[in-house]
Amino acid sequence: MTMLGVPLWAVLAGVALYVAVAAAAVEVAWHRGLDALTEAGAHRLDLYAASLRSELGRYEILPAIAARQDSIKALLEAPPDARRALLPGVNEYLEAVNGDAGSVAVDVIDLNGDVIAASNWNQPVSFVGTNVAYRPYFADSLSSGSGRFFGIGTNTGQPGLYFASAVRGAQKVLGATAVKISVDPLESAWRVPNEAAMVVDGNGVVVISTVPAWKFTALAPIAAQKQQQIQASRQYAGHKVENLGYARLDDWRNGAWFARLPDWSHPGRERRYLVMSRSAPQAGDAIMVALDLSAARRQQQLAFAFVTGAFLIAVLYALYAMQKRRVIAERLAAQDALQRANERLEATVQQRTAALVLANERMQQEIDERVLTEQKLRDSQQELVHAGKLAVLGQMAAGLTHEINQPLVAIRTLCDNARTFFERDQPAQAIANLARVGKLVDGMANLTAELKAFARKPDGRTVPVALADAVAHARLIHEARIRDEGVHVDVAIPPDAVVEAEPGRLQQVIVNLLGNSLDALAGRDERRIRIGADRSDDPSRVLFFIADNGPGIDPQVLAHLFEPFVTTKPRGHGLGLGLAITSRIVEGFGARISAVNPEGGGAQFTIEFVAANGGRTDSEQEVEPAGP
Incomplete structure (x- = not known):
């Protein structure tokens, strides 16, 4: 039994070989694609950790520097009634520091947790008068000298990272200084196609994310007691933290694993991603990246397409070899018929050549006639323009007659007067009349010259x-x-x-x-x-x-x-x-x-x-x- 002249057993063996090779190539391409993603993810984590460390380092020392200012210590040491005179100088200093550093706000907090001075003291949304005693960064700064905290501002609703430092007097702690920075520049800098980057705090809550829908959601359900603590600190502006819908699946090499997360490009759907994690510079936080698997799948598709193409080329070559044998045999048999066809073709070509020569002669005649017709058309257009000019002259005939008749009457009168002056032996008056006649004749000559120039063909x-x-x-x-x-x-x-x-x-x-x-x-x-x-x-x-x-x-x-x-x-x-x-x-x-x-x-x-x-x-x- 054969198919297209090929034994059936050979066809089945070829199909089995193709399936085995294609499956192996797809598996190898999948592993290589995942390894490439893992290497890229590790590189990204290094970059994100370095940028986060650099960003935090820029602002972490700022509260401590502000806490050393004598004007701030004097403000905290002064009784409440005496602070009013010191506030303008401190507010202006904080405003200048905030402008130079590029932070969101810089505050001075007394021991009660009340913000008594702030860089945004003159703005519609000011932190002055706000009590932040419930914020962990304030309590940590009083107890240990410094504090860190990520949360959403209760006044502005904007997320940010807070650094705080204690203000120490000669004998005791007077209060604290705090600076708030925005994480929006980090999110913008981290945003890369086919990749999601995020920072997860100690509560398991996503606080920084290149996917806006993932922010302030938890990777795992948060216990009720922990929810109450979060609500008390207003870390997330009093909002209940919802579950992101994260599910860890199989592990992969080099610390990577597969996880199911919401699809950032199609809300309401879920997809499988390759996830990697690394500790963040801030204690208790972690940086995570979720890598789209489409690149690895494309490697699989390319491998499958390559194997399929190679097998198709091999099959086509085999069919071509078989067909070539049949063609050679048929060509030998067709040579005699081809010779006879060539003879008939030569006769046909001679007939068609004669017909083409005749057609070319007729076409040349038509071209000559068309050129002659176009020349006649251009001549007609010239005549039409000239006729329009003559029509204008005809319309002006009445006015021109009046213009010429007046000088003629004047010339006749002046000539009669000149003859009379000559008869009276008054040549001076006669010569003056003749001079006026000459001027009238010159005017008529100018007019007729204009008409002649206007009427001539261009x-x-x-x-x-x-x-x-x-x-x-x-x-x-x-x-x-x-x-x-x-x-x-x-x-x-x-x-x-x-x-x-x-x-x-x-x-x-x-x-x-x-x-x-x-x-x-x-x-x-x-x-x-x-x-x-x-x-x-x-x-x-x-x-x-x-x-x-x-x-x-x-x-x-x-x-x-x-x-x-x-x-x-x-x-x-x-x-x-x-x-x-x-x-x-x-x-x-x-x-x-x-x-x-x-x-x-x-x-x-x-x-x-x-x-x-x-x-x-x-x-x-x-x-x-x-x-x-």
Whole structure:
């Protein structure tokens, strides 16, 4: 009987070998993982013991130093009525000592256990007036000279470690000094992933823990009598100490053991941990670490995966060898068929090659046609921009006729007067009239030159252009309308506002925007237009704006204002192409145009131009004139 051509007995033997090797590898990996955890735990305990010893050593001597101060002895020796004059100096001294040491509080306690001076004397929660006679550290300091105690503050509710030292006079003990330190820095420094560290006091209660839920819980149930003693000393602020739910299981090597504890990452569950312990610097206390077993389990999984992978590779190699034998036999038989297939393939390739050549020729024709179409499209866009410019000229025809007719009438009158003066033999008056005729002709020439420059087709290249010159030429084209309609135009453009643009197209953009602003002011009592420019936050950009005090732009139209055939003018007064053409021209400069309705009313168009030559000043660049 065979499976995939392999005898059944060989398959069963391979499975048995795989199970045995996998089980052995998993067991070895588990032991090595636990040993690594044990070594890491021992190292952690050394670090925690050293840090705890260092932290305690910093503050343990502090009460004894304070007890030697003459001002504190004088305060304790003085009658209660005379202490009031000594208290400010002692309080300030204790406050300075507490600030320098970084402790929670430093106190002076009389023989009755009353705190008569404290570093927090001027704070909302002050220890002054508190009686601590019930605290063991006070009784120990009076009896043996010093005392230690871990407990929760009855005033603040904050846990801390207390050190106390007796204050001795010439003949007797006068009282005690005490310092309270916080254990929060230790808990923060000890917090490490996949590990819980804690300090257990002589009562078996967890007083310091990197797992907040474990603090002030007992590793074993506390007898009722012991509970009463704890309640009397208010060591844990009068709270009944609950059981943590700790259960010691099997022992391991090097002083480590397995224990069941609440899962710190999943409240309400329990997990098995590897636990190690060491005596703490404070008598009766112990430092414990609970190590997560997930690292050892990962070692097991890696070992299992390695053995499984090795066996799979061996099985695949065996199957590959068997398959290779069959492939060789089949390959010899297939060579003749392959030769025949190659011959057919060569014929097919020749046919496909001919078809590809023909397809490439057609594709090249389509590319040439598309390039020609794109060129025609660009030409059409140029014609559209030019047509928009001519449309503006048509709209200004009536005003320009008035501007030209007035000088012509004046010229005719002046010429008639000059002839009369010549007939009267008054050449001086005749020559003065002819000089005035010359000035009128020059003005008409300037106007027609502006119109000619505005109407000519652009050459398409961008050069540095001064915005002030462009605005001046555009304003000249609309000068008659501005004057006749009584529009006040305020222009504030600095001389160094020079941008990259094509002069003719830039003039067309400003003429279009100025014409739109004039249209928007129709029917308004007060008509104002502001034109200005300023540097942007980016030195390579220049901001240009035209604003009016008209009715503004309909918000529904504002979002589509620069699309073709979108207009705010009445039917028959525009096709809606002016702003679309303006937007295309501005984009051709590498600039951006936008429109808003300012808070003060009206409408404002803003163009963000590229500053000429990276934003250099006019003295550093050659500026192209914007007019003719």
